[in-house]
Amino acid sequence: MASAIALFYYHLLVFVITLLVPAIAQVNTNVSVGSALFATDDNSTWTSPSGDFSFGFRRLPGQQDQFLLAIWFAKIPDKTIVWSANGRYPAERESKVELNTAGQLVLIAPSGWELWRSNNNENHQVSNGAMLDTGNFVITSKNSSIIWNSFDEPTNTMLPTQVLGFARSLLSTMSEKSFGVGKFQLRFRQQNISNSSYDLILNQIAVYTQNTYGAYYTEHNVSELIMDKSGYLLVKNSLGAISNLSSEGEVLRTESDSYYRATLDFDALPPPVTVALFCIPGLKQLDDEIILDEHLD
Ligand SMILES: *[C@@H]1O[C@H](CO)[C@@H](O)[C@H](O)[C@H]1NC(C)=O
Ligand SMILES: *[C@@H]1O[C@H](CO)[C@@H](O)[C@H](O)[C@H]1NC(C)=O
Ligand SMILES: *[C@@H]1O[C@H](CO)[C@@H](O)[C@H](O)[C@H]1NC(C)=O
Ligand SMILES: *[C@@H]1O[C@H](CO)[C@@H](O)[C@H](O)[C@H]1NC(C)=O
């Protein structure tokens, strides 16, 4: 079991990013109906009140005129992306995302071609959109109920307070620079068609056919995967009991303000036989990655 969990962590990397940038007070940044952002180089964004997260267009690495609609950590130099809308269909320059009067975010290319739309039903009671300090972009109705939120349409990353329910999954990207669907999937699989018990599984997918291969990690009887506000991963079972997937040492702790994220990695799966050998080095490597890639001096 311990090695299975280590394997899980080998693929669902939990990162901690120490933040040494002073907090900058910002005014209210709510997004009103009809507001839009354009895929240009002016870098305009919808940013959370604390400035920690931004929503907007990012130029794809190495591409002059192709953009990704995304949410990212706005205060760290890497501007690590934690969510994206159109990984499969890059948006060309001058594409537009708008919060429409039906309470949906719609991403449209200059030709009028629709590249993406938030997966909520039309709701004309929409009040506003908001990039929250949790990293969740929410659309709320006039009675304050949530019409849509990016936490419920995740890509490859979970953030603290985010819950992955049985209808959701995480998909790895193709690479660090290519945001299309990659080889790995974290999802729920119904155990038995006549009851509502689910297994949380990790499996590979065939990139071209999208066929799924057998599970290489299984956690039984799970109804939710939760990342708590301290960065620990918890599972809730079908009876509502919560248990801890994280153990001490798997999430690097720091004294100062930190960001956490759990990302389904795109790296190749080690051959099954050697998996066990990789478990602990995999976790150690995680610390290295934090220090090399994410830690601020
Ligand atoms: C901004 O939006 C959030 C979430 O929809 C809401 O709770 C808050 O009241 C809004 N603030 C203002 C000033 O409208
Ligand atoms: C937007 O960001 C890009 C890349 O960081 C930079 O080259 C460009 O100068 C920025 N544009 C503005 C208007 O700040
Ligand atoms: C808020 O409005 C939505 C429709 O926009 C409705 O489905 C929901 O029940 C309402 N919630 C409350 C608490 O009134
Ligand atoms: C649902 O089916 C699974 C697999 O057959 C079984 O292990 C589990 O106990 C069942 N759950 C309930 C609540 O009957």
Ligand SMILES: *[C@@H]1O[C@H](CO)[C@@H](O)[C@H](O)[C@H]1NC(C)=O
């Ligand atoms: C599926 O679940 C039902 C209801 O909980 C149970 O009676 C049945 O034995 C389960 N089937 C299998 C193959 O476990």
Ligand SMILES: *[C@@H]1O[C@H](CO)[C@@H](O)[C@H](O)[C@H]1NC(C)=O
């Ligand atoms: C799953 O939960 C059911 C109760 O909901 C329990 O009867 C069953 O033994 C559990 N199965 C496993 C594999 O833990």
Ligand SMILES: *[C@@H]1O[C@H](CO)[C@@H](O)[C@H](O)[C@H]1NC(C)=O
């Ligand atoms: C999960 O485990 C960590 C580390 O052992 C602990 O600090 C945390 O309180 C645990 N959370 C829950 C809900 O048990």
